[in-house]
Amino acid sequence: MTDSAVEALSGQPSPVLQHAQHGRWQTAQTVEDFAHNLAAVNARMAAACARAGREASSVRLLPVSKTVDVARVRLAVAAGCTFLGENKVQEAQHKWEAMQDLRDLRWSVIGHLQTNKAKFVARFASEFQALDSLRVAEILDRRLQAEGRALDVFVQVNTSNEPSKFGLAPEDVESFIQQLPQFSALRVRGLMTLAIFSDDVPRVRACFVRLRELRERLRQSAPAGVDLTELSMGMSGDFEVAIEEGATVVRVGQAIFGARAVPDSHYWPAGNTP
Ligand SMILES: *Cc1c(COP(=O)(O)O)cnc(C)c1O
Numbered sequence: 001m002t003d004s005a006v007e008a009l010s011g012q013p014s015p016v017l018q019h020a021q022h023g024r025w026q027t028a029q030t031v032e033d034f035a036h037n038l039a040a041v042n043a044r045m046a047a048a049c050a051r052a053g054r055e056a057s058s059v060r061l062l063p064v065s066k067t068v069d070v071a072r073v074r075l076a077v078a079a080g081c082t083f084l085g086e087n088k089v090q091e092a093q094h095k096w097e098a099m100q101d102l103r104d105l106r107w108s109v110i111g112h113l114q115t116n117k118a119k120f121v122a123r124f125a126s127e128f129q130a131l132d133s134l135r136v137a138e139i140l141d142r143r144l145q146a147e148g149r150a151l152d153v154f155v156q157v158n159t160s161n162e163p164s165k166f167g168l169a170p171e172d173v174e175s176f177i178q179q180l181p182q183f184s185a186l187r188v189r190g191l192m193t194l195a196i197f198s199d200d201v202p203r204v205r206a207c208f209v210r211l212r213e214l215r216e217r218l219r220q221s222a223p224a225g226v227d228l229t230e231l232s233m234g235m236s237g238d239f240e241v242a243i244e245e246g247a248t249v250v251r252v253g254q255a256i257f258g259a260r261a262v263p264d265s266h267y268w269p270a271g272n273t274p
Contacts, residue, residue: 024259025236025254025255025257025258025259026258026259027257027258027259028072028075028076028256028257028258029072029075030075031075031078031079032079033075034075034076034078034079034080034081034256035079035080037255037256037257038061038063038079038080038081038256040255041061041239041252041255041256042061044239044240045059045061045239045240045243045250047240048239048240048243048244049243051244052243052244052246054243058248059243059247059248059249059250060248060249060250061250061252062083062084062085062108062110062232062249062250062251062252063076063081063083063084063085063252063253063256063257064084064085064086064087064110064235064251064252064253064256064257065081065084065085065086065095065253065257066085066086066087066088066091066253066260066262066267067091067260067261067262068257070095070098070099072257073095073099074099074102076256076257077099077102077105081256082104082105082106083105083106083107083108083126083127084105084106084107084108085107085108085109085110085129085251085253086107086108086109086110086111087109087110087111087267088111088267089109089111089113089117089120089121090117090120092107092109092124092125093120093123093124095107096124106126106127107124107125107126107127108125108126108127108128108129109121109125109127109128109129109130110129110130110192110232110251111130111267111268112130112132112156112166112268113128113130113131113136113140115135115136115139118136118139118140118143119139119143121140121143121151122140122143122144122146122147122149122151123143123147123149125151126151126152127151127152127153127154127189128140128151128152128153128154129153129154129156129192129232129249129251130154130156130166130167130192131153131154131155131156131186132155132156132166132167132168134176134179137153137179137180137183137186138183140153140183140185140186141183141184141185141186144185144186145184145185149185150185150186150187151185151186151187152187152189153186153187153188153189154188154189154190154191154192154230154232155168155173155176155177155180155188155190155191155192156168156191156192156193157169157170157173157191157192157193157210157211157214158170158193159193159195159207159208159210159211159214160193160194160195160196160207162196164268165194165268166268167192167193167194170210170214173191173214173218174218174221177218177222177223177226177228178223180223180225180226181223181224181225181226187227188225188226188227188228189227189228189229189230190215190227190228190229190230190231190232190248190249191211191214191215191228191230191231191232192231192232192233192249193207193208193210193211193232193233194207194233194235194268195207195208195233195234195235195238195241195242197264201241204238204241205241205244205245207233208233208234208241208242208245208246208247209245211231211233212231212245212246215228215231229248230248230249231246231247231248231249232247232248232249232250232251233245233247233249233250234247234250234251234252235250235251235252235253236252236253236254236255236256239252239255
């Protein structure tokens with residue numbers, strides 16, 4: 001849907017992208033701050049679902065706690081977070097170890113994985129959203145078998161066609177997923193992407209449309225055991241557009257925890273540098 005179509009349908013202006021405005025997210029310092037931010041994000045998600053004619057329950061919010069220290073993560077957990085996303089394995093593992101007392105807390109690794117870190121992911125993660133190589137799949141699977149564990153995985157796709165971004169080119173995904181059933185500890189759940197960093201809503205939306213259309217096309221040819229139900233797309237600056245285009249998981253950090261001092265280019269090449 002175009003922005004004007006969204007406006008015409010809902011009578012409301014379409015969401016404004018906030019990439020350029022990272023400074024506007026205040027740091028959450030108390031359980032009440034987190035409860036407030038979570039409620040606000042949930043309300044915006046519900047409104048986006050309503051605009052798109054979707055059930056609010058069809059989209060999961062994955063709070064992203066990267067750069068946030070353990071003390072503040074604990075406040076977010078007290079406010080209701082039970083599943084947290086981290087971009088970097090070492091940081092995720094540190095927090096997992098430091099919060100062993102929180103038995104129900106689960107971790108999703110959402111950033112590029114080097115093969116030498118796969119063993120850590122196999123040990124503590126419940127989900128891995130950035131699968132983009134068979135080598136990583138193979139090593140993860142072997143480590144998971146050794147741990148007697150299984151892992152939900154998403155295949156990361158580079159929908160913005162920026163050479164510096166992680167993820168498979170859309171045209172390589174079909175043959176990639178044909179190889180995945182051999183890795184029986186990996187439970188393939190869907191596709192993940194990062195949209196282009198731009199304030200131009202149609203260009204951002206085009207990335208989300210590309211992921212959804214790829215999923216629709218591949219669903220028919222996906223091998224048994226490869227489930228492409230999920231679409232993980234949308235962050236603090238663009239999650240409403242992603243929901244309008246079919247996201248089932250949105251990964252939201254700054255709108256919950258507050259603006260980050262660390263630039264996005266630390267996490268992926270060509271990221272936002274404030
Ligand atoms: C940090 C991060 C997010 C969340 O970004 P925010 O701007 O904090 O909402 C989403 N996805 C990935 C892969 C990330 O590293």
